[in-house]
Amino acid sequence: MVVQVKSSAHHSSKTMEGSQQKVEANILLLGAENVGKSALTVRFLTRRFIGEYGDMESVYSHSDRIDGREICFNIWDSLYPQNCATPGYVSEEQLQWADGFILVYSICDRASFQVVRQLVQRIRQARKGAERAAPVVVVGNKRDLQHRRAVSGEEGRLLALAADCGFFEISAAEAYHGVLAVFHALLELIRRARALKKGAGLRGIVRSVSAVFGRRRTE
């Protein structure tokens, strides 16, 4: 697989959490064709919506200062394989690379929602037995197209809740702030997962999702 690196930033070294060193987060965007993965990525990187994005698979690096700390986002804007025979396909390389996942569907496209459902299962299965569940945020994009809605907000929310994922409905076309919230929420989940890595396991990441998304759980 050919992946373009769109900046000079390093992609391999993960710096230490808990110090003032730069924090690096590898974020993988997955989802069916045409759901707006590139639109989300470009919105986050440039604050702009440009309309047409081509079909290049790319990794971008983007540094930002959040809460006084420098964060380097490495963002892999993937292409879903055409005529894919494996539902919810994610390559081993992608699973190994990613610290966190943004799974995108279009609220106008029920088939794309099913792809996200399969992707959630695949990611959860792949990390089964790992000491922590992978941080995942599910995104219903194209919220501006209400008249063409095919997936309710409730369905998206339930899917995310059932799999302990974050959830947002946004419009990459209309606004920057929803896109920013998606990346920042995933970063927070990644940071908490790293902090909990030693010992807390799945219970810890479930609590993290609850904390970041304000969900109350009975134990």
Ligand SMILES: Nc1nc2c(ncn2[C@@H]2O[C@H](COP(=O)(O)OP(=O)(O)OP(=O)(O)O)[C@@H](O)[C@H]2O)c(=O)[nH]1
């Ligand atoms: N109305 C509307 N259109 C959007 C939105 N986000 C993306 N689009 C449009 O949807 C189309 C597909 O967007 P892309 O970002 O290329 O989607 P993608 O998931 O990267 O597509 P692939 O490259 O095929 O995987 C483009 O025409 C975008 O302009 C949105 O929030 N609202």
